[in-house]
Amino acid sequence: MSLGIIRRVEKGLFTIIITFLGLGIASLFAADSIKDVRLPLTLALLVAITFIGAHVLLEKRKSTADPYIFPLAAMMSVIGLIMILRLSPDLVVRQTIWLMAGVAIFILIAAGLRDYRFLEEYKYIYIFCGLLLLLSTILFGTTVGGARSWLNLGYFKFQPSELVKIILVIFLSSYLEEKKEIFTQGTRSFFGIQVPSLQYIGPLLIMWGFSLVLLIFQKDLGAALIFFGAFLAMIFIATGRWSYIFSGILLFAIGALLCYFLFYHVQVRVNIWLNPWNDIEGKGYQIIQSLFAIGSGGLYGTGLGLGHPKLIPAVHTDFVFSAWAEETGLLGAVALIIIYCLLIYRGFTIALKAGDGFGTLLAAGLTTLLAIQTLVIVGGVIKLFPLTGVTLPFVSYGGSSLVSNYILLGLLMNISAKNGA
Amino acid sequence: MNKNIVKIAGLVIAAFLLNIGYLTYLQVFKADELLNHPRNRRLQSLEEKVYRGRILDSKGRVLAETITENGTKRRTYPYGEVLGNITGYVSKRYGRAGLEAAYSSTLLGFDVESTGTDFWSLKKVGSPEQGNDIVLSIDSSVQQLAYRLLGQRKGAVVAVEPSTGRVLAMVSKPGFNPENLELQWENLNKNPESPLLNRAAQGLYPPGSTFKVITAAGILTKNPEILNDSFEAPGYIVIEGRRINDSQAKGLLSFKRAFAVSSNYVFAKLGIELGAPELLEISRKFWLNRKLPFELPVSEGRIPNPNSKLELGETAIGQGRLLLTPLNMVMATAAVANNGVIMAPRLVDEIHNTEGEVVWRLKPEELSVAVDGTVAAWLRESMVEVVDRGTGSKAAIYNIPVAGKTGTAENPHGAPHAWFVGFAPAVNPQVAVAVIIENGGTGGREAAPIAREVIKAVIRKKG
Numbered sequence: 001m002s003l004g005i006i007r008r009v010e011k012g013l014f015t016i017i018i019t020f021l022g023l024g025i026a027s028l029f030a031a032d033s034i035k036d037v038r039l040p041l042t043l044a045l046l047v048a049i050t051f052i053g054a055h056v057l058l059e060k061r062k063s064t065a066d067p068y069i070f071p072l073a074a075m076m077s078v079i080g081l082i083m084i085l086r087l088s089p090d091l092v093v094r095q096t097i098w099l100m101a102g103v104a105i106f107i108l109i110a111a112g113l114r115d116y117r118f119l120e121e122y123k124y125i126y127i128f129c130g131l132l133l134l135l136s137t138i139l140f141g142t143t144v145g146g147a148r149s150w151l152n153l154g155y156f157k158f159q160p161s162e163l164v165k166i167i168l169v170i171f172l173s174s175y176l177e178e179k180k181e182i183f184t185q186g187t188r189s190f191f192g193i194q195v196p197s198l199q200y201i202g203p204l205l206i207m208w209g210f211s212l213v214l215l216i217f218q219k220d221l222g223a224a225l226i227f228f229g230a231f232l233a234m235i236f237i238a239t240g241r242w243s244y245i246f247s248g249i250l251l252f253a254i255g256a257l258l259c260y261f262l263f264y265h266v267q268v269r270v271n272i273w274l275n276p277w278n279d280i281e282g283k284g285y286q287i288i289q290s291l292f293a294i295g296s297g298g299l300y301g302t303g304l305g306l307g308h309p310k311l312i313p314a315v316h317t318d319f320v321f322s323a324w325a326e327e328t329g330l331l332g333a334v335a336l337i338i339i340y341c342l343l344i345y346r347g348f349t350i351a352l353k354a355g356d357g358f359g360t361l362l363a364a365g366l367t368t369l370l371a372i373q374t375l376v377i378v379g380g381v382i383k384l385f386p387l388t389g390v391t392l393p394f395v396s397y398g399g400s401s402l403v404s405n406y407i408l409l410g411l412l413m414n415i416s417a418k419n420g421a
Numbered sequence: 422m423n424k425n426i427v428k429i430a431g432l433v434i435a436a437f438l439l440n441i442g443y444l445t446y447l448q449v450f451k452a453d454e455l456l457n458h459p460r461n462r463r464l465q466s467l468e469e470k471v472y473r474g475r476i477l478d479s480k481g482r483v484l485a486e487t488i489t490e491n492g493t494k495r496r497t498y499p500y501g502e503v504l505g506n507i508t509g510y511v512s513k514r515y516g517r518a519g520l521e522a523a524y525s526s527t528l529l530g531f532d533v534e535s536t537g538t539d540f541w542s543l544k545k546v547g548s549p550e551q552g553n554d555i556v557l558s559i560d561s562s563v564q565q566l567a568y569r570l571l572g573q574r575k576g577a578v579v580a581v582e583p584s585t586g587r588v589l590a591m592v593s594k595p596g597f598n599p600e601n602l603e604l605q606w607e608n609l610n611k612n613p614e615s616p617l618l619n620r621a622a623q624g625l626y627p628p629g630s631t632f633k634v635i636t637a638a639g640i641l642t643k644n645p646e647i648l649n650d651s652f653e654a655p656g657y658i659v660i661e662g663r664r665i666n667d668s669q670a671k672g673l674l675s676f677k678r679a680f681a682v683s684s685n686y687v688f689a690k691l692g693i694e695l696g697a698p699e700l701l702e703i704s705r706k707f708w709l710n711r712k713l714p715f716e717l718p719v720s721e722g723r724i725p726n727p728n729s730k731l732e733l734g735e736t737a738i739g740q741g742r743l744l745l746t747p748l749n750m751v752m753a754t755a756a757v758a759n760n761g762v763i764m765a766p767r768l769v770d771e772i773h774n775t776e777g778e779v780v781w782r783l784k785p786e787e788l789s790v791a792v793d794g795t796v797a798a799w800l801r802e803s804m805v806e807v808v809d810r811g812t813g814s815k816a817a818i819y820n821i822p823v824a825g826k827t828g829t830a831e832n833p834h835g836a837p838h839a840w841f842v843g844f845a846p847a848v849n850p851q852v853a854v855a856v857i858i859e860n861g862g863t864g865g866r867e868a869a870p871i872a873r874e875v876i877k878a879v880i881r882k883k884g
Contacts, residue, residue, distance in 0.1 A: 334441055368429060
């Protein structure tokens, strides 16, 4: 694609997205869900200016970066804004500010001066910072919604694990690129039996331990799952060995079983998943309300602003997907899933086209991270998997999550720009 | 490395497809169940805005409707306790029951089906103001007649159309009036006679000799030759030291006569010869120990596996530990009337939208073949004999051949329950009936006349 066409594609998509935002606000108004449109329209205008500004900057800098991923993420953010406006209007100003901040950091990374490759050099420094962040959460963290994964910074609360996920992927990309030969040939023969060496199994055990620490000290089941899943995918991509995946899953199963027998809260989670109908008004309340919402939406949905998604507790963060599924039906819910699939598809394409091993691993790792997080929460609220409280990327309410996801997106843009995807 | 990325991408996409699949299951196949779930508060909040649709009988008479009185909405039930067990109730405090519960989303106009066949007619956008009407197969005049005939006695009467499974009347006594439920709630729940229980579909009773229809079906299916045999009945039978009396059925009896005079001796003996597995299998074919699919809650009939010869003999004559609902017995009888094919019982014939257009119509559903046509014909002949020259003579109607079977079911709660099951006309039957009167005495004397009047009323109306 020539430079002109690339950014023109982006511009066309943004026209659709901004129209969608306007229509969303209009239908909420028509459904009597919002009484006064002045504030929402002002915010919509700000968001539109932010997107257009970011787009123009990319154009000015003659960026050859992928023209699809930014609009796709922007579409999700707009869906998120509409849903927050519909579900908890008090929070919409905050979310808009976070969105603008996210896009600003995104553009800085996507079209800033530095090439992503400089990240390869200082891996031990920032993984140290990342671990320090996590440690501080464990020591000084506050508990929100059962997980002790928040740092209270006075004006706002910050969830370091969102950022640490990205730091970990950068670190692993660099580390695996450097050491992948060792991992690929990491078996020794003892009397004719292939036995994995310590070098081979070492990183696996470290990551496993790391995830368990998260699980035990933070009670953050979702984050542990995402960390470990992304790690397994990356080590597989680097080495092509299924044995990593299998032994990883085995280790995870052992860890999960241990936690199930050791910790009451894990038992509760699993039991809720297996049979929430035993305790509809008690422990199963949230997931049952989610299923009611999704089921009541049916094929076409009730229409924006016309359902009753507020019956679900924490609907604007963890359960925003259920609200969307109720009001836009199966058609809308599948459409949203397809947007995620498209973004993930572009992410893997960027990985395939990246010229260097580090870039390939980084793009693939970040994309996997996004994919697993989406699967964990969507699968959780529809009760396909046990529910773990994580955000739906770009859609759920929450600053740390939104900004971190735009950082992730910026990195993908940066990688794609270097390689003319 | 690129090949590995493609593999991971494949796994990710497969996981997303799994999610889409499960979401489709929830939003398409489970949607009705989740929306109608009693703990789902969505319908309740819709209730405030919408005029709930009417419930009509097959002749268009109103059984339930919502009216405005002094500016407030009120649900009225013109037939009160006569149809309370079918219409059920809807109450802010006590939830919903009966058809009001089963068809809540339809009555509130919230069903996908009611938005019409046009894909783009998204009627669900914006709440409807008026729900859909449902039209029942019930004829409320027959229902009233049966209700009145039971008098002060407790019991149930069910009448169905054998060829379709359409329920024409379903009475449960004592009944309750669905209006002003809040005022009577405590009394209804404390009442030892449990008026809220729909005895017709949920009451479990020993079937007594009416079960001999099933035993006979099993015997005739296995050994048709038995029709030519004769039995010397002593008027009692002793099994494993226990004596069961049978004084009206003495002497030399053919199979048909043994059935007509309800010989315990012959049927206990033949039932033991038939064996427990065969008896349970024929019961299963008649859907007796299975849960019948129905719009209202039903109890599942219980036929425990007999673990002694005595129990097997008792089961074969409808005594012992087996418990069945009147709905079970009427559907089994209707299967005999319908050449051995058992249909799914159904209450709702049609759904009408606000404009009065039919948006849904019942398609009768075959459940299974209980017996083949020949066996059904022999059973019919034997049942005609019961009414012509046997225990069921009080069910006879001038000019209309009636087939039936009486039952007088011993039970631990006092006098025996009076049963009658039957259908008419014997050829091309239009109606099958089951009547039970709790502690009512002899089936032939107490239950048969009620069945006769119900049958007459149905056939006369059909002309």
